[in-house]
Amino acid sequence: MRAAEAGGRERSRGEAFADGFPRRLFPRISSPSVGPRTLGVLAVVGLVIAFSLSSTLVKRAETPGVLVAFWRMSVVSVVWNLYLRSTGRRVTWRHVRQAFVPGVFFGLNLAAFFSGATHNSVANAALIGSLSPFLIVPLGAVLFQEYINLRALVFALVAFGGAVIVLFSAPPNGDASLRGNAFGVLAMLLWTGYVVSTRHFRRDMDVATFMATVSPIAAVSVLPLALANGDVFGMSVTGWTYTLLLTFLTGVAAHGMLVFAQKSIQIGTIGIAQVVQPAMAVVWSFLLLGEILVGGQMLGIAISMSGLLAFLVVHEHGARARRVREAAAVLETGEAPVVVEAVSEQPRAVTARHPGPP
Secondary structure, rough: OOHHHHHHHHHHHHHHHHHHHHHOOOOOOOOOOHHHHHHHHHHHHHHHHHHOOOOHHHHHHHHHHHHHHHHEEEEEEEHHHHHHOOOOOOOOHHHHHHHHHHHHHHHHHHHHHHHHOOOOOOHHHHHHHHHOOOHHHHHHHHOOOOOHHHHHHHHHHHHHHHHHHHHHHHOOOOOOOOOHHHHHHHHHHHHHHHHHHHHOOOOOOOOHHHHHHHHHHEEEEEEEHHHOOOOOOOHHHHHHHHHHHHHHHHHHHHHHHHHHHHHOOOOOHHHHHHHHHHHHHHHHHHHHHHOOOOOOHHHHHHHHHHHHHHHHHHHHHHHHHHHHHHHHHHHHHHOOOOOOOOOOOOEEEEEEOOOOOO
């Protein structure tokens, strides 16, 4: 009994350490006045910026995408597990069974996306990836009963329309190809599977434990593809440089923020926020790759960002109004309605909130 209690206390301390990690990194913005939802919003902003850089950085690597994916996941696995060990914890077989499905989706998504990006224009690769919210949003509503403001979805379509303008305004002599587009669609479907399965299987796993578990599974999933490609150890200095940059920017920071944000932000909201990534990716490609940015693309970027901002404002207003109505119902009836927790650690769990003593 004492051993079990000690194990529980150790796990609780470890989980508190991992989930409080952003607060220690940014003590000024993590004051008691900043709630978990605000930190979740900041995490979403950070992951959108980081992910928008992915296609540009992988093109700079000048290396087959599947090799970049494999080595990126291998290094990420070491980093997350070293961090987990530093907290006095380790990955268990229970964690492996829990994260197996998301891990396979994760690894294959990365291999497909990087392979597509190296055979496509940055605008095409990023735009196809932005289609995932149109699958994630309904799946989040059906599987997890997440709240979605239908009026806000109109502005999500505006944001996507801006991204389409960016795509079709690109110069005709770009790097787009049918092969790259096919890989892009596959990557988008696999990413949807990763986000939804993470929401379902993660449950009580904190950020560090989940990433330390899912990353090795993803690396093993990509290994056969890397071996089939050949020359696994033949990456150039440039390839290693950008692979390591991708490792820490997206593999550690962005995916860590994604899992962290899901504790307080609905997956539908996160997915729609990522609609803006294609527009941002075009900006990065202009700055880092020297790709031409024409007037139509600039217009599309403005429309996309405006639509995203409007979506967030309308959606948050609707969510706030819903909470006010629920609070009013409590005051009138004296009992809280049975509600589905939008970000419950146990998917589809229904919990009743009862008012405290008068």
